[in-house]
Amino acid sequence: MDMTKPIPLTQPWTEAFWEGTKHRKLLIQHCRDCNSNIFYPRKFCPECWSENLDWIQASGKGTVHSFSTAYDMVEPRFMEDLPYTLAYVDLDEGIRMATRIVDCEPEEIEIGKRVEVTFHKLNDDFYLPYFKLI
Amino acid sequence: MSHGKIAIIGIGEVPTRIMPERTRWDILYDVCMEAIKDSGLHKNDIEGVITTAPQAQPVIASELSFGKLPEELGLKGCKDNCICNAGGAGTSNCLRLAEQYITSGVAKAVLIPHVTVHSDIPIEDTINFFARAGVDMQWEYPFGSTYNLIMGLMANRFMHESGCTPEEMASVVTALRSWAAKDPNSLFYGKEVPTVEKVLSSSMLNTPLHKRESNMLADGGSAMIVVSAEDAKKMGRPAAYKLGESVRYFSGTPVVRDIRVVQEGLRITAEEALSQAGITKEDINLWNCYLAYPLGHPMMAEMLGVAPKGEGGKYFLDGRMSFGGDIPWSTIGDAPGRGHTGSGVSAATYVETARQLMGKAGERQVKNCRYVYQNTSGGSGFNNIATIWGGQL
Known part of the structure; x- marks a missing residue:
């Protein structure tokens, strides 16, 4: 696998x-x-x-439009990340992107909360734009 | 009154089960032969075969694409064959294509089958398929997106905007399973209907989706025979006439799909389909909704005008959409009640629409069922196809 x-x-x-x-x-x-x-x-x-x-x-700042925190039933390759929170973030520049909210407890995340970008290294070629609560 | 062009005159179905020993061809033989016999036609009267594409099953999809079914069943009068894939909206497109076959003179009678066997697919392959289907491979999948998470994102936003509570959401499962418990073709036939408390006490897969609010993958199949509305009328047999249809496309990528656009699409497609059929929502006897997950049902009820805005969840909690309630709704229990057979749940929903209009739904039969609203949707919800069906032309 x-x-x-x-x-x-x-x-x-x-x-x-x-x-x-x-x-x-x-x-x-x-x-x-x-x-x-x-x-x-x-x-x-x-x-x-x-x-x-x-x-x-982009300014790197935005607002949580929606989110869902995963506790189970994700692909095996993502199991080690559980629990993790997938979110839709509305950037201040008017676009919406899928991301993860990191560096907080899942219970702290709410729709409407302000967030800012942080970059997560996937490998030498790719850094995923994650977000953290401001 | 609408002048529908096609009608379903025969249906066949096998019980949805987890049975790896029941092969795909075994199911196809059973459902196709039952549907043809039910229609009153001879096998050689079938001139077209249009199959709803099975998902995540490349071998059978290839066999069906390249014409094996008419040969296997000995349909000597068959003039053409194809399969149609739009995920859960696939069967709606099979019906549209059947109408084209019929009105253009390619075929007088069309067979529309579907089969799915999940239970012989390695579980990691199934999880992998459902993690990628309807999800963008660049902008969503690398972040750990899954079907369940996409539905969770939509549900959390809807609950935030509407005030729909977890108890109300959980009651959708209770309602759907109450129908499923009465359906011999359901995976949950005769099984205990879970209470709201039991749904909410099941483990959390991803917020706000509990384990009992998710779907159990299963095996199944169904088939329909479609002819022209005029021929169906001449035959004088029970039939389901297609009276109206409307559709809106939303987006292929969930993150760019705005919930307000989806809500307006659900509303306007129902309005347009009803108008085409020449009836109003008050004429509808059964709201046969296909949404794959329970979480979309309260929103659907509100957008259809079946429940007032902000009260979709309450209607389910009050038992109004349950078996015995005053609003017949998704009488096979949608995917949570039927067992998830990929693109087969929407095919089974059409079979149920016909079954209800033909008066063959047994314990679940809606009294005086004259008009049915049915929708389908593909992928993770890229579109909504609303149709209106009637027991008479």
């Missing part, structure tokens, strides 16, 4: 995002033509189909 943690299955146009996390930067794709902030990154802007895309650095 493969017990290694899965790495993100990237596309050429998402590699800058992951390169940013290696340098502790949370990057958001931005459309220069229609001014949209885009998550998750696309080959073309999903709003206007422009290819005039750029990256902005």
Whole structure:
């Protein structure tokens, strides 16, 4: 049984995002033509189909939209992490991303609480953007 | 009144069980032959076969894709064969495609089967499949996402916004299992119906989902025979006529799926399907909802206007959707009651819709059942397909 943690299955146009996390930067794709902030990154802007895309650095701060703390029935490769909290976080820049809330007791996490990004090393190429309570 | 184009005139089903010794082809023979016999047609009258794609079972999916079923069953009149995959919404697309076969002249009668056997798949493969299906491999899966967690995220948000309590959520299991206990095709037929207290005392898988609020994987299969509405009427046999349909797409990736968009989609698809059928929600005798997990049912009840906003959970807790209640709801008990057969639960729900309209539902028969609302949804909830079915054209 493969017990290694899965790495993100990237596309050429998402590699800058992951390169940013290696340098502790949370990057958001931005459309220069229609001014949209885009998550998750696309080959073309999903709003206007422009290819005039750029990256902005997020503040790294956001709000918990929802969460669920896992205690059982996850893949064997994630069992050693239990309990862990998966969350949807609304970044101040107006996008929502899936993440984990870390460095706190699960009971402390509530919808609406403020969080900030922290980077978790998966391997030399990938750092996952996790969040912790402010 | 709507002028429906197709009707289900035959149904077949095997009991949902955990029985690895019962092979997929064993199930397919039984459900297909039962459905054809139930329709009153001869096997050689079946001119099209459109199968709901089995999930996580590549060998049978390949065999069915590439035309083995008509040959295996000796359907000498078959003109074409395919399978259709949209997860839990697959069977809805089989029915749409059957309508195309029929209206275009490809086939006069179409067989729509489904089979799933989970019990011979290694458990780690099953967990792995359900951890990845309907989840984004770059933006969700590496964080430890699972189906259960996706449902937990949705449920926590709904409970936060609506005030729905854990007791009310747990009562959905009680309601669904009360129907399942009366259903010979359910994994939980004749079994004790768990109380709210028992549901809440089961271990927590992930907040707010208790073990008894999750699904038990099982094996099963079902089949339907579809003909034109005109032919069904001429045959003069019990039938379920498709009268209306509406659909909305939400998103393939759960994190970009806004709960408010989903809620509006549930509301508007019901409104449009009812309008197409020429009836109102007050005419519906059975709300045959397919949501795979109990946690979506209170939200569904509110969006359909069956329960007032903020009271979906209370309606379940009050027993109104339970067997014997005043609002017949998901009379096979949805996946928590039936046992989870992958994309087969929605297929079984269509069979139940037809069974109720044909007056063949036994102890669970809804009195004077004339109109049924049924929905399906695929993946982790990428869409919602609402349909209206009637016992007459």
